Amino acid sequence: MSRSGGNKLTRMMAARRKPGRWHWTDIAAYAYLALGVVLMFGPVLWLGLSSFKTQAGLLEFPPSLLPMSQKEVAVPGQAQKLPLFEVEMPDGSKRVLAQIRRVGIQAQMVDPANPGEVIRVPIDKRSPVREFKLATENYTEPLERFAFTRFLWNSVFVTLVATIITLIINSMAAYALSIYEFKGKTAVMLMVIGTLMIPITIILVPVYLVITKLGLVNSLWAVILPGAATPTGVFLLRQYMLTLPRDLIEAARMDKASEWQIYWRIVMPLAMPALAVLAIFSIMWRWNEFLWPLAVLTKTESYTLQIGLNAFQGELQTQWHYLLAMTVVTLLPVALVFVFLQRFITTGIANTGMK
Amino acid sequence: MAAAETKPRRDGAGGAGSLAAPLALLMRLVDWPMRALQRLIGERRMAYVFILPNLAFFSLFVFLPLLINFVFSVTGGAGLFPSERPFVGAQQYGYLFDCGSFLDPSSCREDHFWRGVANTARFTIFQVTAMVLLSLLTAVVLNMKIRARGFFRAVYFFPVLLSPVVVALTWKWILQRDGLLNAAITSLGGERILFLVDPGWAMFWIVFVSIWAHMGFYTLILLAGLQAIPADLYEAAEMDATPRWRVFWRITLPLLWPNMIVVIVLALIRGVQTFDEVFVLTGGGPGTATLMIVHYIYETAFANQVQNFGLAAAASVVLGVVLFALTLAQLAASRRKGAA
Numbered sequence: 139m140s141r142s143g144g145n146k147l148t149r150m151m152a153a154r155r156k157p158g159r160w161h162w163t164d165i166a167a168y169a170y171l172a173l174g175v176v177l178m179f180g181p182v183l184w185l186g187l188s189s190f191k192t193q194a195g196l197l198e199f200p201p202s203l204l205p206m207s208q209k210e211v212a213v214p215g216q217a218q219k220l221p222l223f224e225v226e227m228p229d230g231s232k233r234v235l236a237q238i239r240r241v242g243i244q245a246q247m248v249d250p251a252n253p254g255e256v257i258r259v260p261i262d263k264r265s266p267v268r269e270f271k272l273a274t275e276n277y278t279e280p281l282e283r284f285a286f287t288r289f290l291w292n293s294v295f296v297t298l299v300a301t302i303i304t305l306i307i308n309s310m311a312a313y314a315l316s317i318y319e320f321k322g323k324t325a326v327m328l329m330v331i332g333t334l335m336i337p338i339t340i341i342l343v344p345v346y347l348v349i350t351k352l353g354l355v356n357s358l359w360a361v362i363l364p365g366a367a368t369p370t371g372v373f374l375l376r377q378y379m380l381t382l383p384r385d386l387i388e389a390a391r392m393d394k395a396s397e398w399q400i401y402w403r404i405v406m407p408l409a410m411p412a413l414a415v416l417a418i419f420s421i422m423w424r425w426n427e428f429l430w431p432l433a434v435l436t437k438t439e440s441y442t443l444q445i446g447l448n449a450f451q452g453e454l455q456t457q458w459h460y461l462l463a464m465t466v467v468t469l470l471p472v473a474l475v476f477v478f479l480q481r482f483i484t485t486g487i488a489n490t491g492m493k
Numbered sequence: 494m495a496a497a498e499t500k501p502r503r504d505g506a507g508g509a510g511s512l513a514a515p516l517a518l519l520m521r522l523v524d525w526p527m528r529a530l531q532r533l534i535g536e537r538r539m540a541y542v543f544i545l546p547n548l549a550f551f552s553l554f555v556f557l558p559l560l561i562n563f564v565f566s567v568t569g570g571a572g573l574f575p576s577e578r579p580f581v582g583a584q585q586y587g588y589l590f591d592c593g594s595f596l597d598p599s600s601c602r603e604d605h606f607w608r609g610v611a612n613t614a615r616f617t618i619f620q621v622t623a624m625v626l627l628s629l630l631t632a633v634v635l636n637m638k639i640r641a642r643g644f645f646r647a648v649y650f651f652p653v654l655l656s657p658v659v660v661a662l663t664w665k666w667i668l669q670r671d672g673l674l675n676a677a678i679t680s681l682g683g684e685r686i687l688f689l690v691d692p693g694w695a696m697f698w699i700v701f702v703s704i705w706a707h708m709g710f711y712t713l714i715l716l717a718g719l720q721a722i723p724a725d726l727y728e729a730a731e732m733d734a735t736p737r738w739r740v741f742w743r744i745t746l747p748l749l750w751p752n753m754i755v756v757i758v759l760a761l762i763r764g765v766q767t768f769d770e771v772f773v774l775t776g777g778g779p780g781t782a783t784l785m786i787v788h789y790i791y792e793t794a795f796a797n798q799v800q801n802f803g804l805a806a807a808a809s810v811v812l813g814v815v816l817f818a819l820t821l822a823q824l825a826a827s828r829r830k831g832a833a
Contacts, residue, residue, distance in 0.1 A: 344558035367550035
């Protein structure tokens with residue numbers, strides 16, 4: 139679509155569709171993208187804002203956009219902090235008063251500057267004074283009161299250990315399939331392709347049997363092991379290792395390096411870009427995994443974050459103020475990975491067509 | 494990947510810094526037995542040693558389970574171990590397919606299975622159609638000469654990385670009775686709608702939310718396809734002053750078609766396995782209005798009071814057959830793509 143150029147044709151073109159002039163499709167495109175920003179970012183932004191609201195703030199309808207809560211003041215002679223209200227007095231003037239207690243439709247109020255005198259006000263004449271306040275206790279309290287730290291630790295453990303195992307065994311397989319010629323290579327490749335077609339959804343019950351046989355039910359290893367070998371990983375790494383120069387490996391063999399040393403000291407460092415992509419994928423998969431842990435983890439102390447969140451939201455009295463904050467914590471690592479490593483992820487998907 | 498070649502090496506080493514040292518030591522220790530092994534079996538056969546761990550994992554957690562699945566599906570009883578389960582032949586399949594009329598799930602012995610089938614079919618048809626069209630539209634828009642293209646691409650892509658639980662909870666919070674959406678509706682003078690309590694709305698929203706979460710992935714594949722279309726084709730079209738819609742129908746769509754087929758089949762394969770978001774968002778409800786096949790399998794095997802592994806395995810085999818057919822379609826499609 140070059141709009142500059144020396145020949146006659148393009149100059150004719152430029153006359154017809156002036157450069158800088160907007161075709162209606164350009165405007166439609168920007169409108170669509172703007173809608174996309176609202177629709178894609180909006181919900182997550184709303185989750186983030188809501189997670190900083192107090193329990194009372196979350197019950198408000200219609201909800202306020204920002205986390206607001208009622209201002210409170212300490213009044214001499216009162217044990218607790220009192221909520222502040224703006225009160226319309228009988229003479230029409232407005233005063234800011236603190237409420238001591240409410241009795242029926244009357245509220246007993248006091249001027250913080252003059253705490254001796256109690257003023258009685260009908261409750262419909264007062265409206266709360268609000269201020270912007272982040273309810274950070276939504277984040278700090280679950281860390282003390284719930285099994286939340288346990289879930290967090292379980293998720294971190296599963297993600298890290300599983301990713302290390304995945305990187306090692308898949309790179310070993312990829313090394314064998316890219317560097318060597320051996321009998322049965324085609325059969326092995328077919329097996330790897332075959333596993334691509336068998337998702338966990340159709341072998342849920344028998345994998346559970348295998349895990350039971352191994353005595354791993356309710357252990358984190360039950361979550362780590364079944365998905366450790368991934369066909370996606372083998373393909374990704376093999377494709378990359380095929381491009382490595384063979385001379386290097388031959389030279390190392392001349393120098394009496396063992397095959398293991400060649401794998402670990404030469405091929406692995408060179409395959410770092412592909413390993414990084416697989417590592418990011420594996421972290422995503424493991425951190426977000428749901429169905430299999432749901433089936434195999436039945437004790438609260440072995441729950442991962444995802445399972446814990448799900449169990450927590452299913453409770454009769456959903457405590458949204460904690461739940462929203464914990465959802466944000468669950469989302470955070472993924473958000474960080476995305477911000478810093480987006481390029482690797484998109485390249486990885488474009489190269490493999492898998493996620 | 495060429496552009497990414499230099500940077501990740503530093504990232505990888507830095508990020509795993511504290512883990513790298515013990516790992517390096519371990520690998521050095523492994524070298525001794527490996528060296529001995531290599532002397533014993535020779536350099537070439539070391540390939541088998543390298544491939545072994547992966548194959549062991551595949552065998553134990555994929556191929557063996559595939560076999561056991563068949564064993565489960567032709568045996569009965571409540572036992573988990575095959576030795577405790579009596580052979581019952583095709584009885585489990587008989588139960589699954591015991592229907593007065595296949596169009597009416599309530600006439601079936603396993604009515605939840607057929608409701609799952611019906612819901613999954615409905616869900617998949619709506620979801621895949623809408624998702625493919627929206628991904629195509631988004632990819633075309635992102636492929637235009639627009640400002641801040643990287644930013645907009647990221648906007649559509651980022652939900653792909655969110656966990657299904659996070660996605661479902663985010664939307665549950667918006668869709669609940671006193672949620673943001675109902676606030677918007679009432680402020681415009683409407684009545685509150687109980688989105689997740691009404692069967693029709695619940696189905697609409699699981700389709701919507703799953704598209705929201707996964708659209709970016711398919712958009713990315715289509716965008717890669719669009720960028721592979723030679724630019725001179727478009728330049729030629731522009732010289733002829735061909736209208737844009739005609740360029741789309743005559744150049745873009747035909748050349749993108751192989752990618753479209755891949756996207757359609759991938760979306761179908763994922764669609765029939767839908768579980769996570771729906772399970773958290775609606776729990777299959779209201780009633781069984783959004784119960785999916787995988788949900789039925791999970792419930793039959795793990796969540797019900799009486800765990801029925803045989804029936805769940807039979808349902809898995811049925812689902813497996815459907816997936817296999819779809820995968821063959823994908824292979825056929827990608828072969829055509831290779832030829833084109």
